[in-house]
Amino acid sequence: MIAIVLESVLTCPHCGFAKQESMPTDACQFYYECQHCKALLRPKPGDCCVFCSFGSVKCPPIQQQRGCCG
Structure with missing residues (x-):
């Protein structure tokens, strides 16, 4: 498990x-x-959230490879 x-x-x-x-x-x-x-701040096109666009770590659903949470 990741x-x-x-x-x-x-x-x-x-x-x-x-x-x-x-x-x-x-x-x-x-x-x-x-x-x-x-x-x-709003997500960049193609990103699901501000963490995926401007964060040092992608959001938890992306980390778990579950795809976009939106």
């Missing part, structure tokens, strides 16, 4: 601010507000 990582560092593409966040295991996170510049 160990699932539940923490990911989100990095804002606008200002470069990075913060470690806990990932939900039961839902995708479609929006994230940067605490530094207040930009609203």
Whole structure:
């Protein structure tokens, strides 16, 4: 069984601010507000959530190779 990582560092593409966040295991996170510049991050086309687009670790469903959680 694969160990699932539940923490990911989100990095804002606008200002470069990075913060470690806990990932939900039961839902995708479609929006994230940067605490530094207040930009609203949304997933890039083809990604299911902000963690897959801007995180250091992909979301739990992708880690488990279950496909998109959205």
